[in-house]
Structure formats: structure tokens, C-alpha cells
Amino acid sequence: MNFSNIIGNEEIKIFLDNLIKTNNVVHSYMFIGPDGIGKVLFAKEFAKMILCQDSNKACNHCSSCIKFNSDNHPDFMIINSEDGKSIKINQIRFLQERISEKPIVSSKKVYIINNSDLMTVEAQNCLLKTLEEPPEYAIIILVLSNENKCLSTIKSRCTKIAFQKLRNSDLTQYANENNLEINSSLLSASDGSISKLLNLQNxxxxxxxxxxxxxxxxxxxxxxxxxxxxxxxxxxxxxxxxxxxxxxxxxxxxxxxxxxxxxxxxxxxxxxxxxxxxxxxxxxxxxxxxxxxxxxxxxxxxxx
Ligand SMILES: [Zn+2]
Known part of the structure; x- marks a missing residue:
């Protein structure tokens, strides 16, 4: 199955896999959940599956997957905050210019906005236009931890997918696979988050x-x-x-x-x-x- 390289949130793997298989992918998603549990990894894998040209989605062999794996896919983009504090309207305008151009390699285009709860109100209002009337080939995934910072008009346009903290067994598996130290204190202090576990290792x-x-x-x-x-x-x-x-x-x-x-x-x-x-x-x-x-x-x- 796809997502096999990502730990935890098994139900979401099945759900997203099913959306692809049944051709039910819609235009906009919100991936919501605590930091450090792999939401961006999920979003990227989902994007790769959507863009794949083979029926075996995310085949890793077609020209789309090869371009995707080398971070060089013209129909895919991740928007990140430039200063770690906010995502500004000019970044959303840039996304809109790009998204209006037809896809080149795949039949779809996928845009991820990471930490989209950092979008300014102006940026959100600007994005709203695209969410209301997206090009038929466009898919936008908002990744965030705090949905209270998003306008209700944005939320109502997106299909919400709620991620859970990782279980201790997931964290233990991750630690063992990556030769990290793990014990009950470290598990508690990690609080279900791989990024916290990695910080603790330092x-x-x-x-x-x-x-x-x-x-x-x-x-x-x-x-x-x-x-x-x-x-x-x-x-x-x-x-x-x-x-x-x-x-x-x-x-x-x-x-x-x-x-x-x-x-x-x-x-x-x-x-x-x-x-x-x-x-x-x-x-x-x-x-x-x-x-x-x-x-x-x-x-x-x-x-x-
Ligand atoms: Zn492929």
C-alpha cells in the first residue's frame, strides 16, 4: 500500500488511498493535527499519488513520480512561510499565477500550503477566490495545527482531515528503525510527536x-x-x-x-x-x- 513509509494515522492512509482508487479527490483539503506527526509527509505522498500517470498510483517509475521524487515537478508546489511568522498575500498571488497555467506533466496540479494557519487575513481572503472557483485540474491542501486561525469561509470550502498524535508504539517503532534512544520518560516527553522526539535526542x-x-x-x-x-x-x-x-x-x-x-x-x-x-x-x-x-x-x- 502507499504511505507505507509513513508512521501512524493508519485510518487516514486507507481513507486517502480510497479517494484515489475511487476517483473521488476534491479540490481542497485541510490536514489538521498537532505538529511533528507527519502531516506534510502525508500531503506530499497524497500529491504524488494524484499526479502519478500510472494506474498503480505513486508508482515511482513514471515521469511524474521521477520528477516528484527529485523535487522537480512543474505541477506541484509547497508554499512555506518565508519568515517563520506569516504567509503573506504576495505568496498567495504567486500561487494563483502558477495555478492558472495548465498542468504540464500530469493531468492535475497540486499545491500544499504548509502551516497555513500562518496566512494573514489578506492572504486568506485572496486564497478564498481560488477555493471558490478552482481550475478544474487544481487541488489545494492546507496543512495546519490551529484551525481557529482560519476564516470560516476558508474552512467551509475544504474537506477536513483530522490527524491524531502518534501512539507510543509508533514512536518506539520509529526510534528503533532510526537508532534513536527511547525509554518511558522520553516517550512521555515526546507527547506523540516525532519532531519532539528528535529534539529530545539533541x-x-x-x-x-x-x-x-x-x-x-x-x-x-x-x-x-x-x-x-x-x-x-x-x-x-x-x-x-x-x-x-x-x-x-x-x-x-x-x-x-x-x-x-x-x-x-x-x-x-x-x-x-x-x-x-x-x-x-x-x-x-x-x-x-x-x-x-x-x-x-x-x-x-x-x-x-
Ligand atoms: Zn507514477
Missing amino acids: NLEAYKQLDNIINAFSKDNIVDIWNNADILYKSKDNINTLLEYLNTVFLERLKSTKESKYIQSIKIIENTKNKLSSNANYDMCIDNLLLQIWEDFNENYNRG
């Missing part, structure tokens, strides 16, 4: 040190905890990511043990995040964070 040493700090809370005295927490004191620029990771690990332990000290720890971390965002003294915030969590761990530990 900082594995830091997360291991955080695991060590967490494990030390119920064994070591507070002075040793402070002395072995360099990773927190030296990560001012990255502290929110590290605190998020601590939160995820505590939440996971709360779920498996139901011990209340983990609730307290999560509250303490949230408090610290607030203090840091209001520019409190950095080292003192970390001192307090560790002390308070340590107190909670040892109070409950002694009572237990």
Missing part, C-alpha cells in the same frame, strides 16, 4: 542528568542535590524545556504510583516557571525549586 545528556537528580531526591541530602544540579544552574536559556521534562517525568510517576508528592512537585515546577518569567533571581529560583521538591520527597518518605 539533549539526551541533559535529560539523563535530570533523571539522576530526580532519583537523588529521596536518597541524598539537600547540599548534595544542589551540588549535583549543574545542569539546571547552567541552562538559563533552555530552562523551560528542562522544567517541562521534569514535569512530564513527575506526571508519569504520579500516574503509575499515585503518590501525592508528585502532585506537589508539579506545582512547585509551575511556580518556578512563573517566577522565572517575572525575572526573579535565577540561581535562587533553582535553589528553592530543588529544596522544596526535596522537602516534599523526604517528608512523605519519612511518614511512609
Whole structure:
């Protein structure tokens, strides 16, 4: 089957495959779902199937598939934000100029607008004209995570396809196939997203040190905890990511043990995040964070 190179969202694979087989592809789609789960990969594979000249869709052998695979297909385009912040009206006008020219290689043309929730209102209104009266050969796929940022007039013109977070088994499979490190903390912190999993891999040493700090809370005295927490004191620029990771690990332990000290720890971390965002003294915030969590761990530990 097609999409075999993409992990997860199996129902959508079957659905899109079926649209092609039954010749039911319409002019505009919205692929909606969390970031980092492969929506653009799905959109590209779908485009390749639509454009393929062979009856075995996305055959990888016809001139359309060959051009597609070499990023050189005249009937296909992906629009991305140029500054990472917005997609502007001139980009949509450019799309409209191109889409008005008849296809060259295939019988259709496919345009993907990635992160289309970044389109300005002007850009959306401009795109609306094309969605209302698309050329008969044109297919537009809007890929996005936040549909609230899209005008209702845009939404009503598109067939919506909702993607789900990846399952832990999917992420584990991906990690194993790509020789990435994986364990229960990393799975929780990835939250069903391959891009989050990949980001975590860049900082594995830091997360291991955080695991060590967490494990030390119920064994070591507070002075040793402070002395072995360099990773927190030296990560001012990255502290929110590290605190998020601590939160995820505590939440996971709360779920498996139901011990209340983990609730307290999560509250303490949230408090610290607030203090840091209001520019409190950095080292003192970390001192307090560790002390308070340590107190909670040892109070409950002694009572237990
Ligand atoms: Zn082909």
C-alpha cells in the first residue's frame, strides 16, 4: 500500500488511498493535527499519488513520480512561510499565477500550503477566490495545527482531515528503525510527536542528568542535590524545556504510583516557571525549586 513509509494515522492512509482508487479527490483539503506527526509527509505522498500517470498510483517509475521524487515537478508546489511568522498575500498571488497555467506533466496540479494557519487575513481572503472557483485540474491542501486561525469561509470550502498524535508504539517503532534512544520518560516527553522526539535526542545528556537528580531526591541530602544540579544552574536559556521534562517525568510517576508528592512537585515546577518569567533571581529560583521538591520527597518518605 502507499504511505507505507509513513508512521501512524493508519485510518487516514486507507481513507486517502480510497479517494484515489475511487476517483473521488476534491479540490481542497485541510490536514489538521498537532505538529511533528507527519502531516506534510502525508500531503506530499497524497500529491504524488494524484499526479502519478500510472494506474498503480505513486508508482515511482513514471515521469511524474521521477520528477516528484527529485523535487522537480512543474505541477506541484509547497508554499512555506518565508519568515517563520506569516504567509503573506504576495505568496498567495504567486500561487494563483502558477495555478492558472495548465498542468504540464500530469493531468492535475497540486499545491500544499504548509502551516497555513500562518496566512494573514489578506492572504486568506485572496486564497478564498481560488477555493471558490478552482481550475478544474487544481487541488489545494492546507496543512495546519490551529484551525481557529482560519476564516470560516476558508474552512467551509475544504474537506477536513483530522490527524491524531502518534501512539507510543509508533514512536518506539520509529526510534528503533532510526537508532534513536527511547525509554518511558522520553516517550512521555515526546507527547506523540516525532519532531519532539528528535529534539529530545539533541539533549539526551541533559535529560539523563535530570533523571539522576530526580532519583537523588529521596536518597541524598539537600547540599548534595544542589551540588549535583549543574545542569539546571547552567541552562538559563533552555530552562523551560528542562522544567517541562521534569514535569512530564513527575506526571508519569504520579500516574503509575499515585503518590501525592508528585502532585506537589508539579506545582512547585509551575511556580518556578512563573517566577522565572517575572525575572526573579535565577540561581535562587533553582535553589528553592530543588529544596522544596526535596522537602516534599523526604517528608512523605519519612511518614511512609
Ligand atoms: Zn507514477
